[in-house]
Amino acid sequence: MRTTGLGTLGQDVDTWSRHVGTRQLRPGQLTVVPTPDGTPAYTSAETDSGLVETTLDVEAVHGMAPDADIIVIGYSTSPDNGPNFDLASDMYVLDHTHATIVSNSSTFMPTPRTQVAYDNLYQEGALQGVGFYYPSGDGNGGLAYQAGDQWTTGVGGTSLAIGPHGSREWETGWGDTLSALSPDGTSWQAPQPGGGTGGGWERGTPRPWYQQGVVSDREATGPDGKIDRTSPDVAMDADAATGMLVGGTPLYGETWPGSEESSWKYTERRYGGTSLSTPLFAGVQALAQQARGGTPLGFANPTLYHLAGTGALRDITKLTGPPPAAVAQRWVSAGTFAPMLFQMLAQEPIPGVPVTTSVGPGFDTETGIGAPTGEYLAQMRRN
Template sequence: MTLTIAGTAAAGAAPDRVPLAGTKMTWGIVDKGPVPVDTPVSETVYLAVKDPAALARRAKEVSDPHSPGYGRFLGREQIREANRLDHAQVDRVRAWLTGAGLNVTAPDWRHLTVTGTFGQLNAAFAVTFHDYVFPPESGIKGHYLAPPTDLSVPAELGALVLGVGQVPILVRDAGQAAAPRRSAERRPHLDAGAAAQQCSQYWGQRPATGLPPVNGATPPLAPCGYTPQQLRHAYGLDSRGVTGAGQTVAVVASSMDTLEQDINTWSDRVGTQRLRPGQLTRVPSPDGSPPEKPGDGGYGAMIEATIDAEAVHGIAPDANIVSIGESTAQGGNLLAGLSYALDHTDASIVSLSLANDPPPGLRQAFEQIYQEGALQGVGFYFCTGDGGFRPNDTGGDWMMNGYAGSSWVTAVGGTSVAIGQDGKRIWETGWGTPVSDLSKDGTSWEQMHSEGGTGGGRATGQPQPWYQHGVVPDRYAATPDGHRGRVGPDVAFDADPATGMVIGGTPLNGSPDSDPSTWHYTEHTFGGTSLSTPLFAGVQALAQQARGGKRFGFANPALYQRAGTPAFRDVTAYRLPSGDPATAVLYRSNPAGGKTPELHHFLATQWVEKTDEYQPPEVGSGFDTETGLGTPTGAYLSSFNGH
């Protein structure tokens, strides 16, 4: 019976059903055949809101500075009552699922949790789940359970059901690390300050003596990792007397229970005030599922949580921080963390350094959460991604992080910044930093190769939002069909690992396959849009305090209202007086336990082969696809005084 239904769906001969696009297995990995029908399973079914158009309209009204409803936010209970489906509509969805034998519970008004067997899940969604594995030579362990055809729902429920929480479903092999359920943007770490003679406390402090020259001159040693005070001063954020007091920022990434201790140790070492009692709230997981373990993706998440919390604290030392872990439940995903932030915290700023591209139906579930946040006075800030150079299958678009491509989030890109001895910004350019390795004989630098850069470009399937009209040039926004699309990033901040910030914590000493009880506090320099995003979230805490504690909610309309003003520094390509690009030598730890010098070129573009069809994100005058509107200044904060 189940196989017959799945076959019908695969043939596309089921007009009484609506497919959930993007839920079939598309990876080129080994199909081991159908999952046994008696295998237990748990999944999440996401529901639509009562009137999607009305939700979007109301979210715009409270977010647009030109609207009479601007800033008139609603309480979470008001939002729930106005937008949740009627009981009769939910009962229809429940009846469909229970009719297939699944057990159904309702943890909140946005979704249902179903438990049962894969045979029952197959019957409900008219598919057959298969067991997929990566070939042995890939080195990736674990199994992915997914159907070879898209899930589908009864046509009469198509407007009520948006998607499911996690397909493919990852099943990890015991004791083995597998490819992650979700992808976080984390740049490789660099040793910070461990050997002072191999790095500089500020730009140009020490020359890289004993190494080959560049354009006839000795390049400088890269910074050891800027401190928060250096960044605050260079960006003019310490001139307005604001510290984020009275504001709450949520960061979403699984953390260790040493997070508070680590932040305080780091604060002592970099000259930032310690956390006051109760300033940090740590939520191990949003739904009661077990916290992530190091070998199951937790190691990287713990580092991310440390970066995020210290970046926020460094820029806004008096802001409260809520660190929300990630769901490990089967069928769980990032929406659990976002829902928790809205339902159980007073955070008005939510920073996420996570990257993924949800399927269309699930993307709408995210849009609803973002719009709900806008109504509640909560803004979501996403990294644009590192490397950021993925052409999509529609042609012509340069994709950034799919989460950041939403028109209802603030997408944060990255820059490279040089801070001088006096603490002032010497120069800043878009983050695109190819690297040259030292030749084997140590007499020259080899050909450049890509080290990454900020993501950016036109988001797929997202029309141009109202706030980008007249600001984003058509050369970025125009689509092949003659329309205009959403372009990111919106803003930027320091992200280059070669000019990053020093981070300290216990996870930085660990690894995916080691015992956390053996880890100890250490420091490294980190970069990436994983850094720039929480740094800008800290800036927003300062700005909200500057405007008398008033929340932004969804901030993009207010940001674009300041386009071309002193509130933002227009970031362009930087060249030395000789006309050559700036370079710096950075020492990276190698597997042998030593340090290897690398020459970083601040070209403000990724070192990739360009074609007529595809171009990487770029930096230039005005709005661009690496830095958006630019980077904030002290004038950005003062622009909100009395507003």
Template sequence: MRSNRAALRAGASMAATLPMIAGALALGIPAAHAADGPARDTLAGTRPAWATAKADKGSTSDSAKVSARVYLAGRDAAGLAAYARSVSDPGSPAYGKYLSAEQAEARFGATPAQVAAVRSWLTAAGLKVTGTSRHYVAVSGDVAAVEKAFGTQLHNYAKGGKTYRAPSGTASAPASLDGAVLTVTGLDNAPHKAASKEQLPPPDAVFKNSGPFSSYYGSNTASTLPSAYGKKIPYAVQGYTGKQLRAAYGAGGFTGKGVRVAITDAYASPTIAFDAATYAKAHGDASWKTGQLRQVLPADYTRTEECGAAGWYGEETLDVEAVHAVAPAANVTYVGAASCYDDDLLDSLSKVVDNHLADIVSNSWGDIEANQTPDLAAAYDQVFQFGAVEGIGFYFSSGDNGDEVANTGTKQVDTPANSAWVTAVGGTSLAVGKNDKYLWETGWGTDKASLSADGKSWTDFPGAYTSGAGGGTSRTVAQPYYQKGVVPKALATANNAAGNRVVPDIAAIAD
């Protein structure tokens, strides 16, 4: 899993790369009407929690430049959420009655009149429209124009030893737009910076374990090392092959034929096709057929140094190789984002939905829930809802840092895996024995112990925590209907008596 913020975390989770089927979705929450007068509709969640009076360092200069995206609510935002639930609920008469991308756009997308009205409002305030899509209108301009457009002042706030811009109040839009605006992003600039066109860097040097290894669980016992948990234990498996995984998980005759899988990530490894073909040949997987792997890439890339572009190559290559290993006949489309930032990752997800590029979307990236903001959550959820009505399932890795306490000091889940509109995929440690037999499986958690100088004992057994499957109870997402009466109450109410979203939903090998 890779972070979609500037502070990236190393480590790879294979869990979200295994294509599985689930249809669990929940109702969205409509935006609130403004309480500040009949002329404006508030855009909930547009003032970040860190923009407090105590942190306020005064007004942002009127001449400072701002780039923002105004996301469109479409014809019927509440209807979209309702249909996304009903089409995914086995108890609903509409279950499985999916719409095509064109039908979904015609029924729920923004109308030309809505887009024109939003553009007119923004340009009248003095902002320049820099781009328009089915989902948003992008604008740029100075602070004075932004304040005029969104009915709130922009101030500078102290955050984590630095100073960032943010609205001093909740942003709003004219009520005359009749709810055409879903939300706006970009009014705060933490931790973003200006983008420029850039070239992708070459791949980084790689790390390679020296071994010794096991070829299957228990094939090579570490007899010369001290005992652990009261016995001699086997060396780690070098890596299960597609054949081993398919047998252990009971794939049988299912090969993924007729299934379309999309994988999203930031940037694009320049050697991904060669690497995927080499991996398949080396490990006994079926050869890739012509056209079976394709890429949909942006015209330009940005923030390559800030995001560590080359650091994403290994994850996206792993995802492609893993999907082919377990579903060798599936068609795979890699959809790259221009950067590791939310707007660009949202663009890659939107491409999948707008063009129905796949039926299953695997996403091995995310961030901690504390970094998610309500405006971005709304933008992501709208894409997931459009996917739901088209029969597209979104699967997100639950993370590589367990409950995040060791990583952040706070127990929390990851996002977008916390969304009620996606399937959160957790990670396990899997034991596949001789003859590809499934032996056991447990939640993934890795501790690292050190050997004593003489090699006869462990100095700190079981060692320090290094990584593990993410999971827990969301603090911001309400409990979805499909978890009520299913998830233990103690988990659901860990942060709120009314109940919250619990992740993950399903899990597979990630260790």
């Protein structure tokens, strides 16, 4: 996870915890490292959205695993790092912390030489008992590179319906279209592309051993005609139509761009995307490690694929019947809400948004082998 000197993070997480009914942070549970190399931290004016992302990540992990220790590591501001701003942060995790689960929502395409450096770093993590978790992307026309590395765990997104008493009503792959309310408030305008899970094939990387027997040749055959590494590996709730309630001071700065940090105040809003599903799954992995008596999971993919089809992971498939709808409010400008009607259309790719193939039985390039169930933690206790 990342930060830019978020001085109110602990206070914001405690306020959010009180509002949603989870445990507040205990002393020493949250550690913030502004930069991995001692360079000056980014200013809030430069990275309002990054501050919000940090808040989302921490609250997602803490909400899932309230006992887990959390270390937030910022990016180096040294110009020598160039576009490889998070390489130093990941190296810091391995060299200077006892963390065993690394959730990072930053994705970008590194140069070929830098890809080698990242691949070596992820392999080193596996040797040290550290797992790296990355989002598969949000309808970005393919798979985010970091989630497609053979030594990382890619996390896709689902649309999850929760009943009034906390029951799971249904779950399918995340994909929306949305319609804005007409100016006179009497009808919905024509649907427009919304958001959906990225995923697909890492060209040039052969299907790894742990996917053998689970990911079929058909699913693993990429646009290059070869049997490739395919991702995401797993999935969690990511739908921005429902999303997760996030609370923090930086949200005010994102709502009112250009406002001084001294004027920011605690605000709550809904967020989604695979930037949400990734820390949610990292929280599940913290619970799994706790169930194992604290024994680190390390690189989790061999274990995850071994559990495919056992009931430890729920296979995410298409919905039957008409797609469900949800009405939600969406920020359209600073301080302004507008109602939106979201249609969950995960059965097919969204027109205009180049997401992945349709979600279906078994492994698919939208939700991987599925989402963890209660049996997943039971398996961890037994093993």
